[in-house]
Amino acid sequence: MPGNRRAKIVATVGPASRSPAMLRRLLSAGVDTFRLNFSHGSHDDHRQAFEAIRALEAEFGQPIGILQDLQGPKIRLGQLPGGPREVQVGETLTLTLGPGEIPLPHPEIFAAVRPGHQLLIDDGRIRLEAVAHDAETITARVVAGGRLLDRKGVNLPDTVVDLPALTEKDRADLQFGLSLGVDWVALSFVQRPEDLVEAKALIQDRAGLVAKIEKPSALDSLQQIVFEADAVMIARGDLGVEIPPEDVPGRQKEIIRLCRQLDRPVIVATQMLESMITTPTPTRAEASDVATAIYDGADAVMLSAETASGQFPAEAVAMMDRIIHRTEAHPFYAASLEATAPQADTANRAIAAAAVDLAGAIEAPAIVAFSSTGASGRRIASHRAPRPTVLLTADPAVARRMALVWGIRSLVEDEVTDHDTVPIMAEEAVLRLGIGDDRHSIVVVCGFPFGVPGTTNSIRVTPLAAARKEPA
Incomplete structure (x- = not known):
C-alpha cells in the first residue's frame, strides 16, 4: 500500500488487463485484489490470469488477493422472434415461457410474479408492469418504452423469485476456482441468508465468501446475510436498478456501517470511474463518489469495466489511488470514521x-x-x-x-x-x-x-x- 493507503483497491481482470505486462502495471499502480469475473471469459482465460498474478506475488513478495465473482442466476430475455423492436408507452406485451412474442425462459418468474409487479429490462431502460399472468404467460403494460433487444437482462424489484443461488454453471466455475486457489468467492443476486448455505458447504473454508447485495429482498434480511457472509459487496449496478437511485447512497452507508459492526470487509462497486472506460480522466461526480465511499468507511472500492475492457486501465487504478490518498489525508476523514465506530461488545x-x-x-x-x-x-x-x-x-x-x-x-x-x-x-x-x-x-x-x-x-x-x- 504505497504511502500507507488504508482503503484497498479491487480491479477486474478482462481483455484490457489480462496480459502479464498490464497486470504488473495495475499492481504497481495500486491494486490490492484482482477480480476474475466469471460472467465473461473462459476457464483458460481465468487460469492464465491467475497464474500471472501469482507469479507477480512471488516476484514482489507481497500477498495479493484474487476474488472469483460467480455469474449467478441472471434473468434474461430469450431471442425475439422478429428481431429488435421499438415498444411504446401504453402498449401491451406478452412475455412467454416458450416461443412467443417476447420469450422469457424462466418458469420461476411466472410462478412468482403478480399483477402490479415491475419488470425492468436492459438496466431499467424499458419498464413494464404486470397486468395478468398464468403458468406460461405474463401480460404487461409498457410504462417506459424503448428499443427491445435479444438477451437483455430483466430485473424484478417487487418479486422474490425462487431461483437457485448457484446455477450449474456457477457450480462448475466454483469448483474450477477453488482448484486454482482463489481467495474469495463472490455470490451474485443473494436474496436471503439461506442462499449462502450451499456455497459455504462447497467452499468449506477454502476461500472467503462474499455476499453481493444487489436485490431489494437482500436488504430485508441484511443483518442475517452480513452475519453469514465473510465479506460483502455493494453491487450498485443491479441494486440501483431495483431500488430508486435516490435510495442507493443511504443504503450504501447503512450497509457499510453494519459491516463494520460485524467485522466484515465491505466493497463498494460499480460505475465508480465509469467515464474512464473511454477517457483518461473521471468526471468530478465520479471522483466524489469514490471519496464518499472512503468517507463512509468502506474497506475497498472496485473497478469493473474500467480495468476489464476500458482504454485506460492503469490510469483508472492510479486515479482511484490518488483519490483515496487525498480523502484519507483530509481533516474530516477521521471524524467521519469515528461517527460510525463499532461497539466493543465482546x-x-x-x-x-x-x-x-x-x-x-x-x-x-x-x-x-x-x-x-x-x-x-x-x-x-x-x-x-x-x-x-x-x-x-x-x-x-x-x-x-x-x-x-x-x-x-x-x-x-x-x-x-x-x-x-x-x-x-x-x-x-x-x-x-x-x-x-x-x-x-x-x-x-x-x-x-x-x-x-x-x-x-x-x-x-x-x-x-x-x-x-x-x-x-
Whole structure:
C-alpha cells in the first residue's frame, strides 16, 4: 500500500488487463485484489490470469488477493422472434415461457410474479408492469418504452423469485476456482441468508465468501446475510436498478456501517470511474463518489469495466489511488470514521478497540497482530486505526484474504511458539515494512495459547529498540 493507503483497491481482470505486462502495471499502480469475473471469459482465460498474478506475488513478495465473482442466476430475455423492436408507452406485451412474442425462459418468474409487479429490462431502460399472468404467460403494460433487444437482462424489484443461488454453471466455475486457489468467492443476486448455505458447504473454508447485495429482498434480511457472509459487496449496478437511485447512497452507508459492526470487509462497486472506460480522466461526480465511499468507511472500492475492457486501465487504478490518498489525508476523514465506530461488545472486540486506543495514546507507528485466521486483523480494522496494522500469519491464504481488509498489511511468518519470539517477530516485521524506528514503541496483539483461533487475549507495548535484545 504505497504511502500507507488504508482503503484497498479491487480491479477486474478482462481483455484490457489480462496480459502479464498490464497486470504488473495495475499492481504497481495500486491494486490490492484482482477480480476474475466469471460472467465473461473462459476457464483458460481465468487460469492464465491467475497464474500471472501469482507469479507477480512471488516476484514482489507481497500477498495479493484474487476474488472469483460467480455469474449467478441472471434473468434474461430469450431471442425475439422478429428481431429488435421499438415498444411504446401504453402498449401491451406478452412475455412467454416458450416461443412467443417476447420469450422469457424462466418458469420461476411466472410462478412468482403478480399483477402490479415491475419488470425492468436492459438496466431499467424499458419498464413494464404486470397486468395478468398464468403458468406460461405474463401480460404487461409498457410504462417506459424503448428499443427491445435479444438477451437483455430483466430485473424484478417487487418479486422474490425462487431461483437457485448457484446455477450449474456457477457450480462448475466454483469448483474450477477453488482448484486454482482463489481467495474469495463472490455470490451474485443473494436474496436471503439461506442462499449462502450451499456455497459455504462447497467452499468449506477454502476461500472467503462474499455476499453481493444487489436485490431489494437482500436488504430485508441484511443483518442475517452480513452475519453469514465473510465479506460483502455493494453491487450498485443491479441494486440501483431495483431500488430508486435516490435510495442507493443511504443504503450504501447503512450497509457499510453494519459491516463494520460485524467485522466484515465491505466493497463498494460499480460505475465508480465509469467515464474512464473511454477517457483518461473521471468526471468530478465520479471522483466524489469514490471519496464518499472512503468517507463512509468502506474497506475497498472496485473497478469493473474500467480495468476489464476500458482504454485506460492503469490510469483508472492510479486515479482511484490518488483519490483515496487525498480523502484519507483530509481533516474530516477521521471524524467521519469515528461517527460510525463499532461497539466493543465482546471481549475480542474490546481488545481490538483497546489496542487502537493505546496505539493512539502512545503515538505508536503501528499495531502488530498475530493471527491464524485473520479475525484479529478484521476486528482491529473495524475500528479504523489511524496507524497501520501489520498482520502476521503462518497461513499464506489468510495473508492474501487480508488484501481486501482496510488498513491491513499482512506478512507470512512462521507460527509463534513462545513469548520471547513475539516482540522479535513484531519488530522485524515493522522494520521490514519501513514503519517506525528505534525511538518508537509498537502495540502487539496476540493470543495464548499460540495458534488457537479465537484466543486473542493479550496486548503489549514493545519498544523497538528493546525488542532487539536477546531473550533471557
